[in-house]
Amino acid sequence: MSAILIIEQVLNGLQFGVMLFLMAAGLTLIFGVMGLINLAHGSLYMVGAFAAAAVAGVTGSFVLALAAAMGAAAIAGVLVETLVIRRLYRADHLDQVLATFALILIFSEGTRWAFGSFPLFLDTPSWASGPVTLPGGIEYPKYRLMLIGVGLAVAAGLGLLITRTRIGIQIRAGENDREMIAALGVDISRLYTLVFALGAALAGLAGALVGAIQSVQVGMGEPVLILAFVVIVIGGIGSIKGALIGAILVGLTDTLGGIFLPEVFKLFMAPAGATATGSALASMAIYILMGAVLIWRPTGLFGARP
Amino acid sequence: MIRETWLNAATLTLLVAVPAWALVVDEPFTITLATRAVIFAIAAVGLNIALGLGGLVSLGHAAFFGIGGYAMGILAHHAQTYVPLEIGPLTLAGTKSMPVIWLTAMVTSGLAALLIGMLSLRTAGVYFIMITLAFGQMFYFFAISWPAYGGEDGLSIYVRNGFPGLNTLVPIQFYGLCLGVLLLVLGGMFLLARSPFGLALNAARQAPGRVETVGLNGQRVKLVAFVISGVITGLAGALFADLNRFVAPTMFSWQMSGELIIFIILGGTARLFGPVIGACVFVLLEHLLGGLSEFWLVYLGALLLIVVLFARGGIVGLLSGRRAVHD
Numbered sequence: 001m002s003a004i005l006i007i008e009q010v011l012n013g014l015q016f017g018v019m020l021f022l023m024a025a026g027l028t029l030i031f032g033v034m035g036l037i038n039l040a041h042g043s044l045y046m047v048g049a050f051a052a053a054a055v056a057g058v059t060g061s062f063v064l065a066l067a068a069a070m071g072a073a074a075i076a077g078v079l080v081e082t083l084v085i086r087r088l089y090r091a092d093h094l095d096q097v098l099a100t101f102a103l104i105l106i107f108s109e110g111t112r113w114a115f116g117s118f119p120l121f122l123d124t125p126s127w128a129s130g131p132v133t134l135p136g137g138i139e140y141p142k143y144r145l146m147l148i149g150v151g152l153a154v155a156a157g158l159g160l161l162i163t164r165t166r167i168g169i170q171i172r173a174g175e176n177d178r179e180m181i182a183a184l185g186v187d188i189s190r191l192y193t194l195v196f197a198l199g200a201a202l203a204g205l206a207g208a209l210v211g212a213i214q215s216v217q218v219g220m221g222e223p224v225l226i227l228a229f230v231v232i233v234i235g236g237i238g239s240i241k242g243a244l245i246g247a248i249l250v251g252l253t254d255t256l257g258g259i260f261l262p263e264v265f266k267l268f269m270a271p272a273g274a275t276a277t278g279s280a281l282a283s284m285a286i287y288i289l290m291g292a293v294l295i296w297r298p299t300g301l302f303g304a305r306p
Numbered sequence: 307m308i309r310e311t312w313l314n315a316a317t318l319t320l321l322v323a324v325p326a327w328a329l330v331v332d333e334p335f336t337i338t339l340a341t342r343a344v345i346f347a348i349a350a351v352g353l354n355i356a357l358g359l360g361g362l363v364s365l366g367h368a369a370f371f372g373i374g375g376y377a378m379g380i381l382a383h384h385a386q387t388y389v390p391l392e393i394g395p396l397t398l399a400g401t402k403s404m405p406v407i408w409l410t411a412m413v414t415s416g417l418a419a420l421l422i423g424m425l426s427l428r429t430a431g432v433y434f435i436m437i438t439l440a441f442g443q444m445f446y447f448f449a450i451s452w453p454a455y456g457g458e459d460g461l462s463i464y465v466r467n468g469f470p471g472l473n474t475l476v477p478i479q480f481y482g483l484c485l486g487v488l489l490l491v492l493g494g495m496f497l498l499a500r501s502p503f504g505l506a507l508n509a510a511r512q513a514p515g516r517v518e519t520v521g522l523n524g525q526r527v528k529l530v531a532f533v534i535s536g537v538i539t540g541l542a543g544a545l546f547a548d549l550n551r552f553v554a555p556t557m558f559s560w561q562m563s564g565e566l567i568i569f570i571i572l573g574g575t576a577r578l579f580g581p582v583i584g585a586c587v588f589v590l591l592e593h594l595l596g597g598l599s600e601f602w603l604v605y606l607g608a609l610l611l612i613v614v615l616f617a618r619g620g621i622v623g624l625l626s627g628r629r630a631v632h633d
Contacts, residue, residue: 037432087615093432094363098571099614101564105607113601226443226560229436237432276453283451287444291425294437298428 004138009259010252015144017251018151022206023228024235024243025158026199032238033174033195034089039100040080041203041228042221043107048073048204049211049220050111053120062125066208073204074197076107081196086189104222112218119215122208147209154202155244162240171195175238227254230286234293236303245301250286257285310626314579317586321485329478337477338549343589344484345545350569350581351491352538357567358575359499360531361511362427363435365563366442369422370415370536372449372558374543377411379461379553386464404469404483407544415540416533418445423532427525439560446558460554467548474548484545488582491538496578498534507531539566572613574622583621 027041051072056065080103088096124143131139162168170191173181182188207221214220231250235242262278269277293301321344328336349371356362384391384400391398401407426437450458466474474480498504510517510524517524547553556562565588573584591609595602617624 031432035432037435084611084615091614093435094357094567094571094575095614095618097363097365097435098567099611101568102607102610102614105603105610109601109604109607113604222560223443226439230440233433233436233440280448280452283447284444287440290437290440294425294428299433 004136005259007134007136007138008140009256011140011144011148013252013255014248015147015151015251016255017248018148018155019206019210020224020227020231020251021151021155021244021247022202022209023224024231024247025155025240026202027225027228028232028235028238028240028243029171029195030199031232033171033178034085034192035178036085036089037093037096037100038085038199039097039225040103040107041199042223042225043104044073044077044200044203044221045207045224046107046111046218046221047076048207049122049216050115050120050207051204052208052211053122053216054115056122057120062128062212065122066205069204069208070201071204073207074201076204077197077200078193081193085196086192089192108218115218117218119217122211122216124212143213147213150209154205155240158240167191167194227286230290232300233290234300236300239300239302242300242302249289253286253289254282257282261285310577310579310622313583313622313625317579317583320586321488321582325478325481334477337481339589339593341477341481341484341549342546343586344481344488345542345549346566346569346585346589347582348484348488348491348545349539349542350566350573350585351488351495352535352542353566354535354570354575354581355495355498355538356532356535357570358577358580359504359507359511360528360535362528362532363567364426364438364532364535365435365560365567366422366438366440367536367539367566368558368560368562369442369445370419370539371543371546371562371566372445372553372555373415373418374411374540374545375547375553375557376449376455376461376543377414377540378407378467378544378547379463380455381407381410382463382467383455383461402465402467404467404474404544404548407467407548408541411540411544412537415543416537419533419536419540420529423529423536427529427532439563442558442560442563446555446560449555449558456554458555460552460556463547463551463553466551480549484549487541487545491541492578492582499578503527503530568610570620571610572620574620577620577622580620580622587621 023041023045027038030036030038030041048069052065052069055068056062059065084099084103088099128143128146130142132142132145134140162171170181170186173186174188174191174195178188206224210224211220227250231243231246233246234249235244235246258279261282262275265274265278297303321340325337325340328334328340349367352370353364353367356364356367380391381400382402384398385402386400389400391400422438422441426434426441429437455461466480468474469483472479472483474483499508506517506522506524506527510522510527514524517527543557546557569584569588570581571584572587573580573582591606592602595605599605613620
């Protein structure tokens with residue numbers, strides 16, 4: 001187990017984490033401001049990936065594909081918000097779960113109908129493929145390094161948006177007291193649509209960026225959605241900072257657990273059994289992390305204390 | 307008699323009459339469909355104890371459904387391969403006997419529900435939904451990455467397990483057994499909802515503060531309800547695995563949890579027969595729409611949206627003319 005391998009895996013974990021952050025940030029904003037649990041967020045991720053694959057297939061430009069992904073996901077988000085979600089803000093969580101579950105069915109089967117069941121492929125752009133040599137002689141894929149950069153840049157931008165702009169003030173005010181900011185003359189339904197579109201665009205961006213290293217297929221959004229839930233539970237609902245730290249924790253735990261747990265078990269078990277036990281435990285590692293955080297802090301690391 | 311009672315009576319009549327008709331005209335596939343509906347109904351009635359009575363929106367009940375399924379799969383697998391099951395120092399023989407399998411399924415899913423419930427009930431509302439979903443997913447990934455029992459491919463059981471005095475290989479006899487379990491569970495649910503425990507659970511949902519003031523531990527009441535709910539769903543899982551003679555990680559999938567909730571909402575929350583009617587309608591839709599179009603889930607999604615947005619109270623609420631029992 002060399003230092004190079006460890007650094008590589010840490011970078012992989014970081015890359016996975018920042019992509020989870022793009023999903024979790026939208027979810028946590030939507031929950032924080034509108035009090036809505038949106039299961040269909042994974043569908044917006046999928047919409048982004050499919051839009052990117054379609055546009056890249058026609059134009060061959062990766063930048064255009066990313067723009068299309070964000071645009072398509074934002075448009076889908078606005079449509080869904082105005083047609084369905086808007087009626088659910090006052091409903092209880094059970095209705096929200098069910099209605100957004102219904103939206104997943106419609107999105108998934110609709111996409112399957114439009115694009116077929118076979119996965120699409122989105123290539124990494126030529127200017128970002130191939131390895132780059134990091135200080136210390138570590139070779140690492142340029143594209144994955146770019147993902148880390150994009151993720152951290154989005155996190156910084158989102159932080160500035162929330163803390164430094166007028167929209168950010170309204171979003172924070174909306175998290176604290178919805179009735180009051182409506183009474184102060186903020187067009188609350190426009191703010192809701194805007195937040196939803198922002199969350200959707202981030203999900204779409206994540207879908208397109210990850211779609212280039214995995215395949216683009218129906219159902220790709222839901223596993224990520226559930227991991228994003230784990231992230232939010234760990235970080236605390238409504239907190240962007242919590243989403244970032246939670247996402248990186250989950251990304252690192254999942255990646256490093258998958259690599260190192262089987263090795264750890266090999267220290268005291270037969271190799272075959274160690275690999276099986278280690279990888280089975282690794283698949284549960286993030287949920288065990290979540291359970292531990294819950295025992296320590298039921299509202300997450302940065303969640304509001306009740 | 308109020309209309310809901312008539313509706314319940316009609317449902318029961320259909321549950322007996324349709325398979326009887328299928329037996330007469332020799333349509334074994336209809337009996338299999340009915341068995342599927344009845345087993346789903348058992349699972350949904352189980353979930354309804356937590357969700358309807360306790361207000362605990364669990365999006366992870368597939369965990370218990372799957373544990374029940376694997377309890378059957380693992381025991382029957384060891385029986386059919388004649389390899390004893392070794393758990394640490396213990397050596398157990400596999401079994402093909404349904405009562406033993408059911409008991410194992412209920413105990414293991416009850417223990418899992420106790421653990422998940424203790425952790426999840428530290429939170430409420432939307433956290434609870436996300437956490438139960440995540441724990442459900444944990445079991446899914448564990449089942450996929452654990453190679454001893456088939457991993458992603460699942461386990462096939464060659465011959466359906468036996469029940470003393472019955473030939474479970476005959477579809478109508480297995481159906482009768484499942485219907486009997488459903489009736490027992492429904493009877494239990496009826497008594498539970500009216501028992502002091504059921505009243506305390508109802509109160510803990512509606513006014514947790516007052517329940518504490520009266521001196522009841524509301525959280526403990528909810529935890530017990532969650533465990534009972536998990537036990538029943540686990541039993542349904544064992545029956546479902548026996549129906550298919552196959553278990554796979556898909557029994558743990560979050561879609562399964564979603565479908566269990568759909569049964570309840572489609573039928574009507576916190577109503578005795580709501581989940582039964584919901585499960586029957588779902589299986590019927592799955593069969594009819596699935597035959598019409600490959601993309602039948604789009605129509606199901608649209609139907610669900612309509613129920614949530616416009617028909618609160620589900621089918622029972624619509625037909626019995628009463629609004630939702632509670633929000």
